[in-house]
Amino acid sequence: MKQKTFSQIVVLWKTDKKQYVKKSSFSAYSLLLENHLLPHFGRHILIEEAEIQAFVFVKLEQGLSQKTIKDILIVLKMVLKYGAKNKWIENHSFDVQFPTEREKNQLEVLSRSHQKKVMQHIQEHFTFRNLGVFICLSSGMRIGEVCALTWEDIDTDNGIIHIRKTIQRIYVIEEDVRKTELLIDTPKTKNSIREVPMSRDLLRLLKPVKKIVNPSFFVLTNDAKPTEPRTYRSFYKNLMQELGMPDLKFHGLRHSFATRCIESKCDYKTVSVLLGHSNISTTLNLYVHPNMEQKKKAIDQMFRNLR
Incomplete structure (x- = not known):
């Protein structure tokens, strides 16, 4: 068994992995390796569970979210598994603990009255860029999906939006050149390709x-060149400030759409399909939180049955 260091294995793993995953996923893996894993474990020949646990605490200390750290650990697992398969490193499965998160993260959504105000404003002041916000509130699209939307994706005869691509700026490391490039690709998962x-x-x-636009143009620019998510995000931020709205992340428009669906008693499976979630549990965990009224009703019902 010819042992290799973690960073040597990473080089070989990347060459292998590149053949199987989307360019955007590969870029995300590379970034996590470069920024977090290689600086910490690069020279190691053996990686113990205790060290990984210590790494987790360091990252929490640096202010990374549990979700980000879990993403980093997924990449670490993939590399170690690949290294062990090729007998370059011993793979010990690791089980890392996270401190209990005390604060329940509140979902950020627009209130009904704020949502009405934003939609009203856009209807009265139509611009192509404004339109994107209206579309997201009406369809729950992600920012990359709305930036990649072209007029041919909009079928006004049947009243359907076809969501089949997404746009993002990815980080590319080739040899020693680091650059970013704008990538238009199919969405996150096959469930994300959907009709709303x-x-x-x-x-x-x-x-x-x-009736009057060029079908191949992008909706938000009405031009052959798209706007990218970062630019659109800052346009959105300004629009919300201008309207005196609460400081809501762009993704909050998607949350608002989903919340309105659930409030209107839509069935969860339909909401899940509209959002393009790959399984219904994602939808349930994110959006289905019984309110006090529903909780009281449940308790009353239970005791009524006991009588």
């Missing part, structure tokens, strides 16, 4: 425009 019906208001907004 348009609301009446959205259809009324889009029908006249659709």
Whole structure:
């Protein structure tokens, strides 16, 4: 068994992995390796569970979220598994503990009245860039999906939006050159390729425009060149400030759409499909939180049955 260091294994693993995953995933893995794993474990020939646990505490201390750290550990596991398969390193499965998170993260959503105000404003001040915010509130699209939307994805005859691509700026490391590039690709998972019906208001907004635009142009720019998520995010931030809205992340528009669906008593499976989640548990964990009224009802019902 010819032992190799972690960083030597990483080089071989990347060459292998590149053949199987999307360019954007590969870029994300490379970034996590470069920024976190290689500086910490690069020279190691053996990686013990205790060291990984210590690494987790260091990262929490640096202010990384548990989700980010878990993503980093997934990459670490993949590399170690690959190294062990090729007998370059001993693979001990590791089980890392995280401190209990005390604060329940509140989902950020627009209140009904704020959502109405934003949608009203966009209907009265139509611009292609404004339209994107309206579309997200009406369909729950992700920012990369709305930036990649072209007019041919919008079917006003049948009132359907086809979501089939996403756009993101990825970080590319080739040899020793580091650069970023804009990538238009299929969405996150196969469930993300989906069709969302348009609301009446959205259809009324889009029908006249659709007749006169170039079908291959991007919706948000009405041009052959798209806007990228970072640029659109700052446009959105300014729009919300201008309207005196709470400081809500762009992704909050998707949360608001989902929350309105659940409030309207839509069945969860449908909401899950509209959002393009790969399984319904994602939807349930994120959006289905019984409120006090529902909790009381459950308790009353239970005791009524006991009588």
